[in-house]
Amino acid sequence: MTDLSSTPDLRRHDGFDTSVLIIGGGPVGLALALDLSQRNIDSTIVEQGDGIVRLSKMGLVSMRSMEYCRRWGIADRVRDCGFPLDYPLSQVFCTSLVGHLIAKIEYPSMAQESANGLSPEKKQRCPQLWFDPILAGAVKERDNVDVRYNSVLKSFSQDEDGVTAMVQEQGEDAVRPLRAQYLVGCDGAGSTVRKALGITLEGDQALSYSVGIYFRAPGLVKYHNMGPAERYMLIGEEGTWGNLTVVDGSDVWRLTVLGTQDKVEDAGFDADYWLRRCLGRNDVPYQIDAVMPWRRSRLVADAYCKGRVFLAGDACHVMAPNGGYGMNTGLGDAIDLSWKLQAVLQGWAGPDLLASYEIERQPIAQRNVNAAAQNFSTMAPKLDFAHVEDNDAVGAAARSRMETQMSVGTRQEWEPHGINLGYRYEGSPIVCADGSPATEDHPSHYLPTARPGHRAPHVPLADGTSIIDLFGDTFVLLTFGQPVAADAIVGAAKALGIPLRHQHIVEAQAAKAYERRFVLVRPDGHVAWRADTLPSDPAAVLRTVVGMTNAVVLN
Numbered sequence: 323m324t325d326l327s328s329t330p331d332l333r334r335h336d337g338f339d340t341s342v343l344i345i346g347g348g349p350v351g352l353a354l355a356l357d358l359s360q361r362n363i364d365s366t367i368v369e370q371g372d373g374i375v376r377l378s379k380m381g382l383v384s385m386r387s388m389e390y391c392r393r394w395g396i397a398d399r400v401r402d403c404g405f406p407l408d409y410p411l412s413q414v415f416c417t418s419l420v421g422h423l424i425a426k427i428e429y430p431s432m433a434q435e436s437a438n439g440l441s442p443e444k445k446q447r448c449p450q451l452w453f454d455p456i457l458a459g460a461v462k463e464r465d466n467v468d469v470r471y472n473s474v475l476k477s478f479s480q481d482e483d484g485v486t487a488m489v490q491e492q493g494e495d496a497v498r499p500l501r502a503q504y505l506v507g508c509d510g511a512g513s514t515v516r517k518a519l520g521i522t523l524e525g526d527q528a529l530s531y532s533v534g535i536y537f538r539a540p541g542l543v544k545y546h547n548m549g550p551a552e553r554y555m556l557i558g559e560e561g562t563w564g565n566l567t568v569v570d571g572s573d574v575w576r577l578t579v580l581g582t583q584d585k586v587e588d589a590g591f592d593a594d595y596w597l598r599r600c601l602g603r604n605d606v607p608y609q610i611d612a613v614m615p616w617r618r619s620r621l622v623a624d625a626y627c628k629g630r631v632f633l634a635g636d637a638c639h640v641m642a643p644n645g646g647y648g649m650n651t652g653l654g655d656a657i658d659l660s661w662k663l664q665a666v667l668q669g670w671a672g673p674d675l676l677a678s679y680e681i682e683r684q685p686i687a688q689r690n691v692n693a694a695a696q697n698f699s700t701m702a703p704k705l706d707f708a709h710v711e712d713n714d715a716v717g718a719a720a721r722s723r724m725e726t727q728m729s730v731g732t733r734q735e736w737e738p739h740g741i742n743l744g745y746r747y748e749g750s751p752i753v754c755a756d757g758s759p760a761t762e763d764h765p766s767h768y769l770p771t772a773r774p775g776h777r778a779p780h781v782p783l784a785d786g787t788s789i790i791d792l793f794g795d796t797f798v799l800l801t802f803g804q805p806v807a808a809d810a811i812v813g814a815a816k817a818l819g820i821p822l823r824h825q826h827i828v829e830a831q832a833a834k835a836y837e838r839r840f841v842l843v844r845p846d847g848h849v850a851w852r853a854d855t856l857p858s859d860p861a862a863v864l865r866t867v868v869g870m871t872n873a874v875v876l877n
Contacts, residue, residue: 419554
């Protein structure tokens with residue numbers, strides 16, 4: 323773990339080109355810039371590409387990520403991205419699109435999905451070819467974010483005052499310096515920043531090997547009898563050999579073929595053969611856009627920062643796509659880091675606050691990469707697949723035997739409420755534990771709780787908003803029950819320079835959900851402290867939650 327206790331508390335001043343330099347303009351880098359902007363922190367994004375997303379590796383924006391989008395004011399844009407709201411998101415297990423149906427898990431379309439009371443938002447199917455431009459468009463509307471496309475980070479060095487990055491723009495010979503107070507590498511699994519820091523990824527480099535075949539097939543659904551679905555798991559006598567995933571709900575698709583390294587990286591790999599096997603017929607018109615070998619991995623960085631340089635997103639965790647946890651975990655990184663950078667740059671953080679980024683986020687990454695790997699293992703169970711494609715009674719019996727195991731065993735992947743909402747910062751030095759027992763941390767099941775370290779739960783308020791709409795720009799002290807003066811803690815925050823707002827909540831449902839009369843919520847929407855009485859030393863609690871002292875434990 324990196325010790326940042328000696329990192330100076332510097333304010334923005336002359337001699338810096340930007341407060342935070344973000345390397346990588348994918349969803350995590352854009353989200354970080356957007357969140358910093360909302361906190362009045364300027365940033366510069368350096369992105370080697372041109373900003374155009376040509377292939378969608380990501381397709382799902384989780385419920386929690388939609389809550390972030392809600393705070394940024396872009397949730398409606400994501401919902402209106404273009405994915406058909408009436409398209410069913412079911413999961414189909416079959417031998418081919420015109421072959422035998424083995425099992426089907428029915429899931430509703432976005433329009434049909436009912437509110438579950440866990441959030442004011444619902445998950446949203448929004449492929450990366452639309453999600454990244456939505457984020458980029460929102461970033462361009464901010465006057466304190468500079469986005470530099472077609473630019474490459476060549477090297478960087480840091481000192482006790484800041485970071486100097488050497489950046490080269492495409493078509494130019496000159497390499498120009500950019501001076502920043504902090505640098506964040508959001509530059510993906512092959513992160514240049516991580517490698518330059520000497521930080522390694524630990525875990526399983528290759529859980530499996532695959533090829534992604536990205537193709538267009540207008541009106542594909544009308545060519546088969548499986549009905550519209552989010553994903554079609556393709557089963558043969560060798561077991562699960564691939565899956566077909568919808569991208570835009572109409573014409574754009576991704577076929578993933580599983581296999582050995584030799585198979586998927588063979589120069590003679592026949593993408594057309596696998597597409598025809600998936601489609602089950604030869605008369606479907608399609609156009610292949612790209613064929614890309616890749617590896618499923620389970621990797622987490624052994625450190626998340628060194629000095630003034632941090633990692634976020636795939637730069638510090640690489641996971642199997644099963645469950646769609648990767649990008650959404652990366653957005654969680656951005657949110658956790660953003661308010662802490664704000665606190666340091668605006669002068670109200672203690673020396674230990676930035677060190678808590680790694681302490682909080684590294685265990686969440688390990689949790690999520692393990693869950694994704696477990697999802698993958700259930701996708702390809704060790705069953706007897708003999709005769710699964712046969713057209714006789716023997717084949718029907720074989721398919722019947724595996725129906726339950728194929729469908730029930732994979733439900734964790736399709737129902738990830740626990741992963742997306744239930745993560746908690748257990749043992750964080752900036753969270754004041756209250757002695758309450760930990761709730762179950764289950765990938766699918768989520769029990770709302772205001773226990774310190776957890777996401778502050780959603781409760782609808784009388785004005786039609788959610789209680790989570792109160793969180794984001796400052797610390798918020800929630801009080802419940804009879805109105806009570808909170809001058810002591812508000813005054814202590816003012817004396818320490820910590821932005822804090824007091825909000826009294828009258829709804830009985832909210833008081834029941836939050837369980838204590840006083841609850842302090844961080845700018846990232848996680849509970850920092852709670853109790854039934856105000857602390858005798860409110861300044862001690864406040865110093866703890868911004869990293870000025872060791873954690874306070876209140877039983």
